[in-house]
Amino acid sequence: MNDAADLAQIRLDNALRLFDEFVQQAARKPDAATLRGLEGRFAERLQIQPSYWSQIKGRSRQIGERLARQFEQCMHKPYGWMDVRHAGGGPHRPAAAPAAATIESIAPQSDDERFIVGLVLTYYRRHPDRARGRLLDLLGEVLTPSPTGAAPAAPAPAVDREAWQKVAQGVAPLKRKR
Numbered sequence: 001m002n003d004a005a006d007l008a009q010i011r012l013d014n015a016l017r018l019f020d021e022f023v024q025q026a027a028r029k030p031d032a033a034t035l036r037g038l039e040g041r042f043a044e045r046l047q048i049q050p051s052y053w054s055q056i057k058g059r060s061r062q063i064g065e066r067l068a069r070q071f072e073q074c075m076h077k078p079y080g081w082m083d084v085r086h087a088g089g090g091p092h093r094p095a096a097a098p099a100a101a102t103i104e105s106i107a108p109q110s111d112d113e114r115f116i117v118g119l120v121l122t123y124y125r126r127h128p129d130r131a132r133g134r135l136l137d138l139l140g141e142v143l144t145p146s147p148t149g150a151a152p153a154a155p156a157p158a159v160d161r162e163a164w165q166k167v168a169q170g171v172a173p174l175k176r177k178r
Contacts, residue, residue, distance in 0.1 A: 007083060011063040014082045015056060018042075018075050036136050046074050 022042045043053040047070060055061040063071070068082035108114040124131040 008062045010085050011068055011082050012056070012059070014084075014086065015063060015071060017086065018071065018077075021075075036133075046071055 019039075019042055022045070023038055026038055026041075039053060040050045043050040046053065048067075052061065056063060063082065069079070071077070072079060072081050108117045120131070120135070124135075
């Protein structure tokens with residue numbers, strides 16, 4: 001086992017764990033405005049550029065010694081916290097949740113999931129700003145509790161399977177990261 005590669009993975013897992021904690025704190029009172037720009041605000045809190053955070057998440061950059069200590073300091077963690085694998089439980093994470101999601105656990109599992117993910121990606125790639133806003137608005141609606149006494153939402157309309165398949169043909173297949 002390569003110790004440097006293992007340490008890099010541990011630091012990445014812990015950085016993603018820190019981001020999860022940050023999102024959980026921000027989502028306590030969720031609305032579309034709160035959910036917008038979370039990654040940028042997280043990067044700002046870590047005192048790095050949002051593009052650098054994106055590169056870390058995308059695994060094109062690794063978290064070195066100095067940056068690991070900076071993360072710990074900015075997120076009020078003890079010295080060396082970034083270098084240690086942490087168990088699933090914690091104040092901001094359910095005990096059953098894994099320390100970091102694996103590609104297999106978040107990858108689409110069925111044809112329907114692959115279709116939806118492909119559709120969303122196609123929309124996002126064509127109109128990134130519009131898609132980001134709309135998707136965050138939708139998430140805000142889902143995460144915001146409905147007022148008490150509000151009428152239940154109307155049931156979703158029946159899906160025409162043939163129409164979905166025609167639309168799905170125009171969606172490019174997903175490519176795995178290297």
